Amino acid sequence: MNDMTKGSRAVAKRTQPALNGDASTVRDVAARAGVSASTVSRVLGGTYPVATATRAKVLKAMRELDYVVNAHARALGGATNNTVAFVVDDVTGPFYAHIARGVEEQASAEGRLCMLCTTHGDPRRILAVVETMREQRADAVIVVGGALQDKAYHDRMTHFAHALDRAGSRLVLVGRPPLGPGVPATVVDYDNxxxxxxxxxxxxxxxxxxxxxxxxxxxxxxxxxxxxxxxxxxxxxxxxxxxxxxxxxxxxxxxxxxxxxxxxxxxxxxxxxxxxxxxxxxxxxxxxxxxxxxxxxxxxxxxxxxxxxxxxxxxxxxTVHVPQEELGRAAVRLALHRDELPDGQHLVLGTHVVxxxxxRRPGPSSRGADFVALGPVDS
Amino acid sequence: MNDMTKGSRAVAKRTQPALNGDASTVRDVAARAGVSASTVSRVLGGTYPVATATRAKVLKAMRELDYVVNAHARALGGATNNTVAFVVDDVTGPFYAHIARGVEEQASAEGRLCMLCTTHGDPRRILAVVETMREQRADAVIVVGGALQDKAYHDRMTHFAHALDRAGSRLVLVGRPPLGPGVPATVVDYDNxxxxxxxxxxxxxxxxxxxxxxxxxxxxxxxxxxxxxxxxxxxxxxxxxxxxxxxxxxxxxxxxxxxxxxxxxxxxxxxxxxxxxxxxxxxxxxxxxxxxxxxxxxxxxxxxxxxxxxxxxxxxxxTVHVPQEELGRAAVRLALHRDELPDGQHLVLGTHVVxxxxxRRPGPSSRGADFVALGPVDS
DNA sequence: CCTACGGTAGAGACCGGTTGCTATCCGCGC
DNA sequence: GCGCGGATAGCAACCGGTCTCTACCGTAGG
CATH class of the missing domain: 3.40.50.2300 (Response regulator)
Known part of the structure; x- marks a missing residue:
């Protein structure tokens, strides 16, 4: 019998629940509530009949231990980890920032978290970043910004599209052309x-x-x-x-x-x-x-x-108006509800001149506010 | 023996490695390479002697199966999941966007991923977001922006600081005042x-x-x-x-x-x-x-x-210059290397007028470029 | 020729939550 | 009084890596 195997726990199969130094687990809660771990899990999930009195005991124990589930453990068992990854060159660019907002809003509305990855201005770093996202098992990987028109690069992206698809995830390209027919990727583009x-x-x-x-x-x-x-x-x-x-x-x-x-x-x-x-x-x-x-x-x-x-x-x-937030929202929406756009998974949003x-040409028609041609008024 | 217990796998304890429909695992790689799962894990980790020939076999199998580790499984066993969470009101604000860039850059430099969470303009949503970050077991939770000066809010944040601390994580407040002495939180502020x-x-x-x-x-x-x-x-x-x-x-x-x-x-x-x-x-x-x-x-x-x-x-x-990117970088740096700033964990960066x-007052001294008073030249 | 030892690889127990199947308890009908 | 069925709770086997302990290999020293 060895001591101190791991961190400060497991000294004797966890004597104290979670007084200090470590987060509490389902089993801690179960012990405190006098039930089994499964019951606690079912209270957490909510999709199973649990007697009212039992539920109350469990909730009380959770509150007392300040318990929160471990998202990793949950993701390991279940299929998805409820995360959407967003890959962009540089968040400080207002153009990308507004797309990011759309992505984040829609992700949040769909109950997903949002991982932000930037490539620090080097488009080739996308390849490394997407690899990392595969490890994270994100529901969708959204790549924003122009693509390099380069065969090796194109092939790698195609490879990722297939790899993500196999893993039940989805590659989404925003503001860049499709990879080609048969490649499992969603494209949300605008009329550039x-x-x-x-x-x-x-x-x-x-x-x-x-x-x-x-x-x-x-x-x-x-x-x-x-x-x-x-x-x-x-x-x-x-x-x-x-x-x-x-x-x-x-x-x-x-x-x-x-x-x-x-x-x-x-x-x-x-x-x-x-x-x-x-x-x-x-x-x-x-x-x-x-x-x-x-x-x-x-x-x-x-x-x-x-x-x-x-x-x-x-x-x-x-300038030319690009519906940035809508691009972001559509990217998440289409990735998560793939049946919504059955044909080709290629959506193109319109642009218009503002x-x-x-x-402005000097003349009698110079009004005070913006005016728009070739499209609806925007601002 | 029941069939179809879970998704489409485990039909007969996984006959095929990962031809289609699911990602491959360490055990798949092990089987293909003719070694045990532990050996594959050791090749992945790199911190253990593995014979050159064995390593080559394993690497080959990994390549053939297009294997990537499951970050959740890894996080479950290990202590940390190498993620930094960044909570902000709105990414489209340039001020926050630049802090975000600093956070992301430093996180990336430290080998961490970055989760982006926004509160959609409602500061009270921070509480919900921080709760979610506890579930994610992030190494650090960085909260940016002014704080509500409200007792209930303050108490909740203090509670989170302790909860994160117990879980081995760290709360970082950027651009907001400390929660008080004895509260385990790092503060990176500027001279507002x-x-x-x-x-x-x-x-x-x-x-x-x-x-x-x-x-x-x-x-x-x-x-x-x-x-x-x-x-x-x-x-x-x-x-x-x-x-x-x-x-x-x-x-x-x-x-x-x-x-x-x-x-x-x-x-x-x-x-x-x-x-x-x-x-x-x-x-x-x-x-x-x-x-x-x-x-x-x-x-x-x-x-x-x-x-x-x-x-x-x-x-x-x-205007008044605020070192936005440096705030973000410092937040990550201090959270991950807590020993760097032993006393009080409270860093204040300077500001200066630009x-x-x-x-500009009309007069002979009107130069073409920016000029600066009360501090170093910036623009 | 036998033993000791450095170098490697494997077995199996975790991490924490979920879930299918089973066990139990209860009330109720026959 | 006994059996049955619905409602609940528990057991235990996963999910996919990591890590400790142990077993095994070959070789060198005695």
């Missing part, structure tokens, strides 16, 4: 290309013919789709975007600031800037204003995403 | 009162004598501290704030907009507005500008928190 098309159309119909695109990310699906809409809108008028005006860069404020400064002093000719995201646009606006150019009179600026800051910058920013001051 | 004091001092030294305070929340610790600093700065000059200029409200952009509109038409006399948070300040700025008043010439505006939008509004916003355009 259409939004860029509409926004570019707005600029073109405002007379702009040389529009700079700031923030292309080669190999990123989101970027490719926005460029596609940008190009298609040009082509509709028999035009083509000038490749010299399409600049590569990351989705950050500081990139927007730098790129706009350089563009302004480059001598290139342009009358409007399509920033790939609102974050980039805020940097662009600062640079343009510092250069003493007026927005929108000298240069029109537009963004994408419609994050809250779009209403706070000066001038307020024309016109604000940064692209 | 000092920041408000410095900012108010800046306004007073700019000649402002009637400063409106927008966004007091009665009963919220954060609010009480900011008001205290606001008041102390007045008293230092033998002044007292006018109670008529201290307005109650929530920490939102729309409150700021509404309150500022009403204040501007109320006929009350004032030359500066101290918004309780930057979010409120953005609304205030919009209202002031819509009313045709100039900032800072007619009315100076200042905020609190130094969230990114403070640099995007026009004019840029003077001067920007919204309070």
């Amino acid at each position: 290309e259409g939004g860029a098309f509409a926004l570019t159309g707005h600029l073109l119909s405002g007379g702009h013919r040389r529009i700079a695109y700031l923030g292309r990310v080669p190999g990123l699906s989101t970027s490719a789709q926005r460029i596609a809409g940008f190009t298609r809108a040009h082509e509709l008028l028999g035009l083509a975007p000038d490749p010299e005006l399409i600049l590569d860069g990351v989705f950050s404020r500081s990139y927007g600031y730098q790129a706009a400064r350089e563009l302004l002093t480059s001598g290139k000719e342009f009358t409007a800037i399509f920033a790939a995201t609102d974050m980039i646009a805020t940097g662009v606006i600062q640079a343009v204003r510092e250069a003493g150019r007026r927005i929108p009179q000298d240069i029109a600026v537009a963004g994408y995403d419609d994050i809250p800051v779009a209403r706070d910058v000066h001038p307020t920013l024309t 016109l604000r001051e940064s692209t | 009162e000092g920041g408000a004091f410095a900012l108010t001092g800046h306004l007073l030294s700019g000649g402002h004598r009637r400063i409106a305070y927008l966004g007091r929340v009665p009963g919220l610790s954060t609010s009480a501290q900011r008001i205290a600093g606001f008041t102390r700065a007045h008293e230092l000059l033998g002044l007292a704030p006018d109670p008529e200029l201290i307005l109650d409200g929530v920490f939102s952009r729309s409150y700021g907009y509404q309150a500022a509109r009403e204040l501007l038409t109320s006929g009350k006399e004032f030359t500066a507005i101290f918004a309780a948070t930057d979010m409120i300040a953005t609304g205030v700025i919009q209202a002031v500008r819509e009313a045709g008043r100039r900032i800072p010439q007619d009315i100076a505006v200042a905020g609190y928190d130094d969230i990114p939008v403070a640099r995007d509004v026009h004019p840029t916003l003077t 001067l920007r355009e919204s309070t």
Whole structure:
């Protein structure tokens, strides 16, 4: 007979219930209530007849011991652990934060907890994170943000989709294209290309013919789709975007600031800037204003995403509204109730342009509040 | 012998390893590798001598079965489940989002996962959420945001602190006052009162004598501290704030907009507005500008928190910088390495005023970039 | 040639809650 | 008075890893 095998417990098969130093168990509660562990479990579950007097005894004992169930033990026996995992590049981006809120709200409404994982800006870390989520046996793994258009990456994600599916879980892709037919994954996307098309159309119909695109990310699906809409809108008028005006860069404020400064002093000719995201646009606006150019009179600026800051910058920013919270909510909803969307598990939410001051053409129609074209009023 | 006892498994004590429909276990791997479960476990753990040939066989089997450990089973046996819980009102607030990033980064660096829980704007829901976290056996439970100054609430939190402590976990309070001596909780706070004091001092030294305070929340610790600093700065000059200029409200952009509109038409006399948070300040700025008043010439505006939008509004916003990410990181670090801060487990980080355009006095010293008083340069 | 010992691998008892089957107690009808 | 059935409670076997103890192997020393 050895002493001190594990921590401070099991000295003699647990003499004291849980006075100090350790949480109490079902068996502690059972002992105190004078019943068996099964009975306590049934009181916990509620789905079994337990005599009123017995239940009262058990509840009293639980209260006295300040008992809470061990979620791991419960998850081990049962099928699910009631958790939804949410994988994102960076929570501080307002765009992702709002999707996160949607996910968390819906998860909470469905009685699920929410694990947050970030990849610290490195999309390849997603692979490691998803692996960890498999270990956690989450009900659903929701991956947000553009995907790398890279075969090895694609294959790994496909592999995870199957692995999660085998384990009874579900991979959900938000804001990225499907992995292909036959791959067990749910896709919740928004009309990325259409939004860029509409926004570019707005600029073109405002007379702009040389529009700079700031923030292309080669190999990123989101970027490719926005460029596609940008190009298609040009082509509709028999035009083509000038490749010299399409600049590569990351989705950050500081990139927007730098790129706009350089563009302004480059001598290139342009009358409007399509920033790939609102974050980039805020940097662009600062640079343009510092250069003493007026927005929108000298240069029109537009963004994408419609994050809250779009209403706070000066001038307020024309952008494409993306239903962020709804994306998050739909992701959880579809993952947990897979029968709701039988065909293909691919949902696409609409986007629409929100016109604000940064692209407003001088004229009699300049109203005070936001106005909207090509879609319902949003704000 | 009964059939179909549980889900689709255990038909005959698991004939097939894990062809389909279920994840594979240590025993599956063991069977395939021709070793015992213990050996597989030892390969997983790595902390035990396993012959090279055996290890190779096991690794091969794991790869072939696409095996991942079950985190719950592991957590059940072991002491900890390597998870840190993060409880916050609302992830979409940039202030909290940046703290969240700090938490997540540090948790990740310490090999921990991060659970995100939100209270949907209802601080009382914290109690329910913390209860859930006890069930999850998280290594630490980090609660962020102002506390209700309410005895029942305080008592419940104290209770949780003890309960978590008994279970080997740790309660961490970020940006809220300690629960009292003897309560096992770690506190990571910032100099809330000092920041408000410095900012108010800046306004007073700019000649402002009637400063409106927008966004007091009665009963919220954060609010009480900011008001205290606001008041102390007045008293230092033998002044007292006018109670008529201290307005109650929530920490939102729309409150700021509404309150500022009403204040501007109320006929009350004032030359500066101290918004309780930057979010409120953005609304205030919009209202002031819509009313045709100039900032800072007619009315100076200042905020609190130094969230990114403070640099995007026009004019840029003077505010108090709070080291958000560092708060998050410190919370995790102190919770996991409790010996690092032996005395009292109470860490207070500094704050400093960041001067920007919204309070700038016209004069020769108006430079282009941000400038800072009362502390190191930040932006 | 036998024993001792370092190095490895296996058996089995946990962790804490759930659940199918069984056992018991009660009242009631025959 | 005895048997029967409904309502409850208990037993024990899981869930999937981990860990301790023990058994076994080969080899080196006596």
